[in-house]
Amino acid sequence: MDPTEVSPELYTTVFENERVRVLKYRDVPGDCTKPHTHPDSVMVTLSSFRRRISAGGRNVEVELPAGAVRWVGAQEHAGENIGDTETVSIFVELKEPAPGPPAEPTLGPTGG
Protein backbone atom coordinates (compact mmCIF):
# COMPACT_ATOMS: atom_id res chain seq x y z
CA MET A 1 0.00 0.00 0.00
CA ASP A 2 3.02 2.23 -0.62
CA PRO A 3 1.64 5.36 -2.34
CA THR A 4 4.57 5.45 -4.77
CA GLU A 5 3.61 1.92 -5.86
CA VAL A 6 -0.20 2.19 -5.97
CA SER A 7 -0.34 5.74 -7.40
CA PRO A 8 3.09 6.29 -9.00
CA GLU A 9 1.67 8.92 -11.37
CA LEU A 10 0.82 11.10 -8.34
CA TYR A 11 3.53 10.34 -5.73
CA THR A 12 7.25 10.58 -6.42
CA THR A 13 10.18 10.12 -4.05
CA VAL A 14 12.29 13.30 -4.00
CA PHE A 15 14.72 12.36 -1.20
CA GLU A 16 15.50 9.35 0.95
CA ASN A 17 18.04 8.38 3.59
CA GLU A 18 18.02 6.05 6.59
CA ARG A 19 15.79 8.35 8.68
CA VAL A 20 13.24 9.80 6.25
CA ARG A 21 11.66 9.36 2.86
CA VAL A 22 10.28 12.53 1.27
CA LEU A 23 7.47 12.32 -1.30
CA LYS A 24 6.07 14.96 -3.62
CA TYR A 25 2.37 14.63 -4.43
CA ARG A 26 0.87 16.42 -7.43
CA ASP A 27 -2.56 16.05 -8.99
CA VAL A 28 -5.25 17.99 -10.85
CA PRO A 29 -8.94 18.48 -9.99
CA GLY A 30 -10.87 15.21 -10.14
CA ASP A 31 -7.83 12.98 -9.59
CA CYS A 32 -8.18 10.17 -7.02
CA THR A 33 -5.52 8.16 -5.25
CA LYS A 34 -5.86 4.43 -4.74
CA PRO A 35 -6.05 3.37 -1.06
CA HIS A 36 -2.56 3.66 0.45
CA THR A 37 -0.77 3.98 3.77
CA HIS A 38 1.28 6.77 5.29
CA PRO A 39 3.67 6.27 8.20
CA ASP A 40 3.85 9.17 10.68
CA SER A 41 4.56 12.13 8.38
CA VAL A 42 4.71 15.91 8.17
CA MET A 43 2.87 17.41 5.19
CA VAL A 44 3.95 20.79 3.79
CA THR A 45 1.55 22.19 1.19
CA LEU A 46 3.01 23.89 -1.90
CA SER A 47 -0.43 24.82 -3.33
CA SER A 48 -3.83 25.59 -1.93
CA PHE A 49 -6.28 22.73 -2.40
CA ARG A 50 -9.53 21.07 -1.34
CA ARG A 51 -9.70 17.29 -0.91
CA ARG A 52 -11.84 14.49 0.41
CA ILE A 53 -9.97 11.86 2.42
CA SER A 54 -11.73 8.51 2.85
CA ALA A 55 -11.15 5.26 4.75
CA GLY A 56 -13.43 2.53 6.06
CA GLY A 57 -16.63 4.33 5.11
CA ARG A 58 -15.63 7.58 6.85
CA ASN A 59 -14.51 10.70 5.08
CA VAL A 60 -13.27 14.16 5.91
CA GLU A 61 -12.92 17.27 3.77
CA VAL A 62 -9.65 19.16 3.96
CA GLU A 63 -9.08 22.67 2.64
CA LEU A 64 -5.63 24.18 3.01
CA PRO A 65 -3.66 27.16 1.74
CA ALA A 66 -0.15 26.91 0.26
CA GLY A 67 2.62 26.94 2.88
CA ALA A 68 0.62 25.07 5.53
CA VAL A 69 2.18 22.42 7.78
CA ARG A 70 0.17 19.48 9.12
CA TRP A 71 0.90 16.25 11.00
CA VAL A 72 -0.34 13.15 9.18
CA GLY A 73 -0.36 10.37 11.79
CA ALA A 74 0.14 6.81 10.47
CA GLN A 75 -3.00 5.90 8.53
CA GLU A 76 -4.52 4.23 5.51
CA HIS A 77 -6.79 6.26 3.22
CA ALA A 78 -7.63 7.35 -0.30
CA GLY A 79 -7.91 10.97 -1.44
CA GLU A 80 -9.81 12.89 -4.10
CA ASN A 81 -9.16 16.39 -5.39
CA ILE A 82 -12.62 17.99 -5.04
CA GLY A 83 -11.43 21.56 -5.60
CA ASP A 84 -10.58 23.54 -8.70
CA THR A 85 -6.81 23.80 -8.19
CA GLU A 86 -3.85 21.44 -8.42
CA THR A 87 -2.74 19.76 -5.21
CA VAL A 88 1.01 19.99 -4.65
CA SER A 89 2.33 18.72 -1.31
CA ILE A 90 5.47 17.40 0.28
CA PHE A 91 5.31 14.44 2.72
CA VAL A 92 8.24 13.94 5.09
CA GLU A 93 7.82 10.31 6.17
CA LEU A 94 9.50 9.19 9.40
CA LYS A 95 11.14 5.79 8.96
CA GLU A 96 11.89 5.01 12.60
CA PRO A 97 9.20 3.25 14.65
CA ALA A 98 7.16 5.61 16.80
CA PRO A 99 8.22 5.71 20.45
CA GLY A 100 5.67 4.61 23.05
CA PRO A 101 2.43 2.71 22.52
CA PRO A 102 0.76 2.81 19.09
CA ALA A 103 -1.39 5.88 18.58
CA GLU A 104 -5.05 5.62 17.55
CA PRO A 105 -5.15 5.80 13.76
CA THR A 106 -6.46 9.16 12.54
CA LEU A 107 -8.04 10.18 9.25
CA GLY A 108 -6.51 13.09 7.41
CA PRO A 109 -4.12 15.76 8.65
CA THR A 110 -4.15 17.27 12.13
CA GLY A 111 -2.37 20.05 14.01
CA GLY A 112 -0.70 23.00 12.37
Added chain:
Amino acid sequence: MDPTEVSPELYTTVFENERVRVLKYRDVPGDCTKPHTHPDSVMVTLSSFRRRISAGGRNVEVELPAGAVRWVGAQEHAGENIGDTETVSIFVELKEPAPGPPAEPTLGPTGG
Protein backbone atom coordinates in the same frame (compact mmCIF):
# COMPACT_ATOMS: atom_id res chain seq x y z
CA MET B 1 21.82 27.40 20.50
CA ASP B 2 18.16 26.76 19.68
CA PRO B 3 17.37 28.92 16.63
CA THR B 4 13.98 29.92 18.10
CA GLU B 5 15.86 31.27 21.13
CA VAL B 6 18.84 32.95 19.48
CA SER B 7 16.95 34.35 16.45
CA PRO B 8 13.28 34.40 17.51
CA GLU B 9 12.48 37.16 15.02
CA LEU B 10 13.42 34.77 12.17
CA TYR B 11 12.46 31.29 13.43
CA THR B 12 9.01 30.35 14.72
CA THR B 13 7.65 26.97 15.81
CA VAL B 14 4.61 26.09 13.70
CA PHE B 15 4.02 22.51 14.95
CA GLU B 16 5.45 20.22 17.60
CA ASN B 17 4.72 16.74 18.94
CA GLU B 18 6.85 14.00 20.51
CA ARG B 19 8.51 13.04 17.20
CA VAL B 20 9.11 16.34 15.38
CA ARG B 21 9.34 20.07 15.79
CA VAL B 22 8.57 22.13 12.68
CA LEU B 23 10.02 25.61 12.28
CA LYS B 24 9.23 28.34 9.78
CA TYR B 25 12.12 30.61 8.84
CA ARG B 26 11.50 33.97 7.20
CA ASP B 27 13.91 36.82 6.54
CA VAL B 28 14.65 39.64 4.11
CA PRO B 29 17.83 40.38 2.12
CA GLY B 30 20.72 41.30 4.41
CA ASP B 31 19.34 39.50 7.46
CA CYS B 32 21.74 37.29 9.41
CA THR B 33 21.04 34.55 11.92
CA LYS B 34 23.07 34.19 15.09
CA PRO B 35 25.04 30.93 15.31
CA HIS B 36 22.61 28.11 16.10
CA THR B 37 22.22 24.35 15.88
CA HIS B 38 19.93 22.14 13.83
CA PRO B 39 19.25 18.50 14.66
CA ASP B 40 18.82 16.18 11.64
CA SER B 41 16.13 18.02 9.63
CA VAL B 42 14.37 18.18 6.29
CA MET B 43 14.15 21.67 4.78
CA VAL B 44 11.34 22.54 2.36
CA THR B 45 11.76 25.91 0.65
CA LEU B 46 8.70 28.13 0.22
CA SER B 47 10.61 30.87 -1.65
CA SER B 48 13.64 31.02 -3.88
CA PHE B 49 16.69 32.44 -2.11
CA ARG B 50 20.47 32.82 -2.04
CA ARG B 51 22.32 32.44 1.26
CA ARG B 52 25.77 32.12 2.76
CA ILE B 53 26.06 29.47 5.50
CA SER B 54 29.08 29.76 7.81
CA ALA B 55 30.66 27.76 10.62
CA GLY B 56 34.18 27.51 12.01
CA GLY B 57 35.73 29.71 9.35
CA ARG B 58 34.20 27.74 6.46
CA ASN B 59 31.32 28.92 4.37
CA VAL B 60 29.14 27.67 1.53
CA GLU B 61 26.77 29.51 -0.76
CA VAL B 62 23.34 28.00 -1.28
CA GLU B 63 20.92 29.01 -4.04
CA LEU B 64 17.57 27.25 -4.18
CA PRO B 65 14.21 27.61 -5.92
CA ALA B 66 10.86 27.50 -4.10
CA GLY B 67 9.53 23.98 -3.56
CA ALA B 68 12.96 22.38 -3.10
CA VAL B 69 13.60 19.66 -0.51
CA ARG B 70 16.98 19.24 1.17
CA TRP B 71 18.42 17.21 4.04
CA VAL B 72 20.08 19.34 6.73
CA GLY B 73 22.22 16.95 8.77
CA ALA B 74 22.78 17.90 12.41
CA GLN B 75 25.04 20.96 12.43
CA GLU B 76 25.88 24.33 13.92
CA HIS B 77 26.06 27.37 11.63
CA ALA B 78 24.99 30.93 10.97
CA GLY B 79 23.30 32.13 7.79
CA GLU B 80 23.07 35.34 5.80
CA ASN B 81 20.58 36.27 3.11
CA ILE B 82 22.92 37.41 0.29
CA GLY B 83 20.24 37.47 -2.40
CA ASP B 84 17.57 39.96 -3.34
CA THR B 85 14.51 37.93 -2.23
CA GLU B 86 12.97 36.89 1.05
CA THR B 87 13.93 33.50 2.41
CA VAL B 88 10.94 31.43 3.52
CA SER B 89 11.62 27.84 4.54
CA ILE B 90 10.15 25.06 6.65
CA PHE B 91 12.43 22.88 8.82
CA VAL B 92 11.10 19.51 9.95
CA GLU B 93 13.37 18.67 12.90
CA LEU B 94 13.66 15.01 13.97
CA LYS B 95 13.54 14.70 17.75
CA GLU B 96 14.60 11.08 18.09
CA PRO B 97 18.34 10.32 18.31
CA ALA B 98 19.84 9.22 15.00
CA PRO B 99 20.32 5.46 14.66
CA GLY B 100 23.85 4.14 14.23
CA PRO B 101 27.13 5.95 14.83
CA PRO B 102 27.19 9.77 14.74
CA ALA B 103 27.50 11.15 11.21
CA GLU B 104 30.23 13.60 10.27
CA PRO B 105 28.82 17.10 10.78
CA THR B 106 28.07 18.78 7.46
CA LEU B 107 27.74 22.44 6.52
CA GLY B 108 24.55 23.50 4.79
CA PRO B 109 21.94 21.41 3.00
CA THR B 110 22.65 18.28 1.02
CA GLY B 111 20.75 15.86 -1.23
CA GLY B 112 17.51 16.63 -2.95
